[in-house]
Amino acid sequence: NGSAPHVASPPLVRKKLMGYVGFANLPNQVHRKSVRKGFQFTAMVVGESGLGKSTLINTLFNTELYQPKEVLPPSAERPKTVAIESISADIEENGVRLRLTVVDTPGFGDFVNNEESWKPIVEDIESRFDSYLEQENRVNRQKIVDNRVHACLYFIQPTGHSLRPIDIEFMRRLHTKVNLIPIIAKADTMTDEEIINFKDRILNDIRHHNIHIFQLPTYENEDEEALTEQEEIARKIPFAIVGSNQLVHTPDGRQVRGRAYPWGVIEVDNEDHCDFVKLRQMLIRTSMEELREHTTAVLYENYRSEKLLGMGVAQDSSVFKEINPALKMQEERTLHEAKLAKMEAEMNLVFQQKVAEKEGKLKQSEEELYARHREMKEALEKQRLELEDKKRRIESGRPLTPEKSATKRNRFLRT
Ligand code: GTP
Numbered sequence: 001n002g003s004a005p006h007v008a009s010p011p012l013v014r015k016k017l018m019g020y021v022g023f024a025n026l027p028n029q030v031h032r033k034s035v036r037k038g039f040q041f042t043a044m045v046v047g048e049s050g051l052g053k054s055t056l057i058n059t060l061f062n063t064e065l066y067q068p069k070e071v072l073p074p075s076a077e078r079p080k081t082v083a084i085e086s087i088s089a090d091i092e093e094n095g096v097r098l099r100l101t102v103v104d105t106p107g108f109g110d111f112v113n114n115e116e117s118w119k120p121i122v123e124d125i126e127s128r129f130d131s132y133l134e135q136e137n138r139v140n141r142q143k144i145v146d147n148r149v150h151a152c153l154y155f156i157q158p159t160g161h162s163l164r165p166i167d168i169e170f171m172r173r174l175h176t177k178v179n180l181i182p183i184i185a186k187a188d189t190m191t192d193e194e195i196i197n198f199k200d201r202i203l204n205d206i207r208h209h210n211i212h213i214f215q216l217p218t219y220e221n222e223d224e225e226a227l228t229e230q231e232e233i234a235r236k237i238p239f240a241i242v243g244s245n246q247l248v249h250t251p252d253g254r255q256v257r258g259r260a261y262p263w264g265v266i267e268v269d270n271e272d273h274c275d276f277v278k279l280r281q282m283l284i285r286t287s288m289e290e291l292r293e294h295t296t297a298v299l300y301e302n303y304r305s306e307k308l309l310g311m312g313v314a315q316d317s318s319v320f321k322e323i324n325p326a327l328k329m330q331e332e333r334t335l336h337e338a339k340l341a342k343m344e345a346e347m348n349l350v351f352q353q354k355v356a357e358k359e360g361k362l363k364q365s366e367e368e369l370y371a372r373h374r375e376m377k378e379a380l381e382k383q384r385l386e387l388e389d390k391k392r393r394i395e396s397g398r399p400l401t402p403e404k405s406a407t408k409r410n411r412f413l414r415t
Pocket residue numbers: 047048049050051052053054055056078079080081082105106107108185186187188189241242243244259
């Protein structure tokens with residue numbers, strides 16, 4: 001596959017984390033085996049050129065991990081990403097290892113014709129599914145490397161308008177293959193109010209175009225604190241993000257990661273300034289397991305069964321669904337929806353038939369009424385003419401019509 005990801009080989013960085021991350025909690029939710037093996041998590045950044053994708057990767061890793069090959073002076077322009085590149089770091093917390101990989105994709109929108117710019121990205125995602133499928137089909141399945149994309153951060157230009165056709169096209173191509181997480185890029189270019197309105201517009205567009213973005217699940221048995229945290233994160237979607245790895249001084253003398261402007265400093269890690277903290281919390285703490293699970297149970301399974309069916313390998317559906325409740329539920333829902341749609345179509349047909357019948361009857365009685373009306377009118381007209389004639393004759397003293405006179409004569413003769 002020509003689009004196979006070009007994996008940059010950065011040094012593995014054992015990072016000291018600035019504060020609590022939280023993935024050490026994951027073993028409580030998943031197998032013990034994962035503790036030994038560690039976790040693999042892959043996120044992808046997608047969006048138009050120059051929206052700050054590479055910058056966000058550095059901000060997430062909290063380092064200039066992702067650097068141009070030759071070190072450039074600070075004033076130099078950050079080079080464009082021209083190929084799909086992966087970058088990984090091993091993070092360790094309480095003895096639990098997390099291998100975090102971020103895939104940077106070249107920004108699109110630079111060409112006169114941007115119609116198929118989604119293609120290389122979709123192909124990259126599919127080639128990762130293919131590689132997993134190939135490993136699953138091997139006799140020795142001990143060491144499966146999971147390079148599948150578990151989350152896709154989709155960068156939206158901070159226009160303040162609705163989503164653009166190119167964004168809609170991209171998201172529609174991607175949403176069946178990855179967990180889409182929409183992001184408003186460079187949120188420091190908008191006011192708080194503009195961001196609120198823009199978020200509304202984006203969500204409306206997403207709903208209108210039936211695009212499925214990642215939904216945070218809520219579990220009933222979760223404690224109140226966790227639920228509140230989930231709700232707070234969910235409310236921020238699409239996340240308004242400011243990226244920067246530069247340390248700047250605030251007017252009150254603190255040194256923070258942010259962007260300095262003549263009128264003040266935007267802090268990356270300040271929740272009042274942008275949603276970066278919430279995005280990181282969701283990716284690394286609260287929803288990592290759900291993102292991985294949804295990728296495996298729904299997105300990958302759909303891809304796999306389509307692929308296998310395409311190759312003529314029919315699934316043993318009963319066994320397959322037994323072990324895959326998400327697919328089973330989805331199938332049941334599809335069947336139910338199809339049943340409802342059929343009922344609706346039948347009801348519509350009956351309704352249309354009844355309306356047509358009633359219309360026919362009405363038309364018939366209208367015609368009958370009209371004919372009767374015409375007959376009565378003609379009879380009345382005839383009567384009127386006769387009366388007028390009679391009146392004229394009486395007035396002019398002329399005898400009545402001959403047959404009428406004859407009748408009179410006969411009557412006279414009989415008496
Ligand atoms: P491509 O490689 O072309 O796809 O670009 P990219 O999306 O990776 O953008 P990159 O991270 O290279 O950033 C482009 C420019 O935007 C740089 O000058 C960054 O300093 C700047 N930038 C990045 N993030 C932000 C942000 O949150 N706000 C503002 N105002 N500028 C940003």
